[in-house]
Amino acid sequence: MPERVGDIGEFGLIRRISDLLNREGIRSERVTLGIGDDTASFLPRSGYEILVTCDCMVEGRHYLPKYIRPFDLGRRAMALNISDIGAMGGKPLYALISLGLKAEILVQDIEEMYRGFLTELNPFGASIIGGNLTQSGNGVFIDITLIGEVEQGRAVRRSGAKPGDAIFVTGYPGQTAAGLQLLLLAPDKSKLLGHPLVQIYNTPSHRAQLGEAIAKAGWATAMIDTSDGFLGDLGHICEESGVGAELFQGKLPVSENLREAAPVLQRDPYDFILGDSDDYELVITCQPQNVALLRSTVTLCCPVPLTEVGRITGAAREMTLIMPDGERRPVKPASWDHFRFNKD
C-alpha cells in the first residue's frame, strides 16, 4: 500500500523532503544554514536589496484537487510567487514552504509537489531553505514565502507611472480564466485536462526573467504582474501612481485559443482579458521616447509577445476602454476579492 503522511509522521516527512531536496535541488553557496535548525540563514550580497513575498493556495478555493496533478500544483504555487519577485525586477533566491496537510495524503504526492517547486526554482539557481508542516483542520493549504534580490535602487514599483506613458502587457491575459471556466462548466471534466487553456490554467507561465531584464535596462516606469486580473492590476498602478489609463480594445491581445473558446463559453473574449484571471503576465508602463528601447530589451531577453494596449492619463484612478468605433466606456477592475459577502 502506498505510504501516507500519517504513516511516517511529521519528522519522517521532513526527512523525506530533505532527502529529495538534497538529490534534486540546488545548493547555494550563500545559504549558511538550510532545513534542520530553528531558522535557515543566508548571506546577502552587498549592493542588493532583499525582496520578499508570500502567497497562499487553499484547496477548493485556489485549485481543484481533482483536476491538477501534485507536480503541476507545486509548479503553479511556486510560479505565482516567482512572478511577484519578477514583477519587481528581481531574481528569486530562497523559498520557505509552509504546508497544511492531512494525514491521509500520499507521501509520493507531497514529493511530486516538491518536484514541481524545484522545476520552477532550479532554472534560477534558487532553493528551498526552510518551511513548516502542520496538520490543517480541513483542506490542504500551500503557503510559500519567496525571497529574492534586486540591485539596490533598481526595483520597479507600481507607483512610478506618469501621464503620457505607454501601457504594455506581455502574453495573452485572460487565458487562465477561460481555462477555469471550461473546467467548471464541462460535464465531463476529465476530457478537458489536455485542452490548451486548461493546461495554461494549471501551469501558468511567469515572466520573471523578463521582469529582471526590464528592471536592469531601466526603461519601465511601473510594473506589476496580473495576479488580480489585467484591469485589477492596472488599477493598482493607477491607484499607487495617482494616474488614470486609456485602453484601446482593438489592441488587447486575444489568443487563438481564447478566440475559439469564448463562443463555447458564451462569453466575450474581452471579459476574460480584462477581468479576474490568474495569468501572471506583466503590465508595464514606459515613457513614449523609450518604447523602442523597451521593445529591444524584451526581444533580446525572451520570445514573449509584448503588446502596447493604451496610455496613462492624468485622470486619477479613471480607466477608460476605447472601442473600435471611438466610444469611450469607463471600466472598473472586477478584481478577485477573497472575502466580500455576495451582495445579491
Added chain:
Amino acid sequence: MPERVGDIGEFGLIRRISDLLNREGIRSERVTLGIGDDTASFLPRSGYEILVTCDCMVEGRHYLPKYIRPFDLGRRAMALNISDIGAMGGKPLYALISLGLKAEILVQDIEEMYRGFLTELNPFGASIIGGNLTQSGNGVFIDITLIGEVEQGRAVRRSGAKPGDAIFVTGYPGQTAAGLQLLLLAPDKSKLLGHPLVQIYNTPSHRAQLGEAIAKAGWATAMIDTSDGFLGDLGHICEESGVGAELFQGKLPVSENLREAAPVLQRDPYDFILGDSDDYELVITCQPQNVALLRSTVTLCCPVPLTEVGRITGAAREMTLIMPDGERRPVKPASWDHFRFNKD
C-alpha cells in the same frame, strides 16, 4: 452591528491593517518598500547573515479560539517565531503575515490580533512588511514568516554540542503543557482563564533578547528553543551534534505553579517538564570552563532563571534521566508530531 471581514472585503481589510500598522507599528529605515506592491523589500546590513523562519498556527489544532483573546493569539503566534530567531542568537527584523480567514470574522478581532503581533515586534524595532490574506476552507490559520539578522558567523546552531558540555535550560519548561491540560480537563473553563498556567499557555514568553546576548558573548556551543518540548529539542541537539545527554531529575526546574497543579491533574510534574510543551524556553550547551561566563552573560542581560540540568555525553542519540537514587532511566522525546496516525 460590528463590521465583519466580508463587509469590507480583502482590499478593505488590507487598508485597515495598513492604517493600523502606520499608526501603531515601527517604521524601519532599511525597509525600502512595505505593504502595497508585488513584494516588500529591505536593505540588509553588511556583515550580517539573514535568518528566516516560518511557523503556522491552525485554529482548533494549535489554539482554542474560545479560550484565547485575538490580542493574545497575535502575541503567541508572533512570540513563537521570535523565539526561533532568538534561539539562533539573532534579532527579529521583519514579519510577513499570511492569514486564512473566514468572511464572518469581526474586523476588530483581526485588528486586535495585529496589535498582538506589534506588541511582540515593537520592542525589537521590528515591523510587519507584507503578507497575504485568503479565505480558508474551514478554520483560521496564521502563518508567519519572520526575518532576522545575526552577525556573520555568530549564529548558534543545534550541531555544536560536544561530550562534557553542561546542559542548561531557561525558565520553567512544562508550564504551558500543564496550562493546556487544565483548560482541556476543567468542567468550567471560563473560570480558569485567569489561572497563571493558563495565562502562560496563552501568552508564553520567548527568550530572544537572551539568545541574542548569548550568541554575542560566544560561550554557547549549541542552542535551541523548546517548541518541541524539552526532551524533543534536546533530542534535536543530540541528533544534529551526534552526541547523547544525561539529565539529573533532581535538578530539573519545577515552578511553584506546576508543583501545585500536577496533583490536581493527577500527573507527575516531570512529565510536563520533559514532554510536549509550547514554552519557548532555551536549551543551551556550554563547555564546563565557560559556565561562569555564560551565567554572568545571562545575569547581565535579563532576569531569567538559568538551570544546569545535565551534561552532554558521547553516546550518540542516547538520553538518560538520572533519578535522585542514582537509577538511570533511558528517555525518549515524546515530541509533538502533527501527522502520525494513532497506533492504538
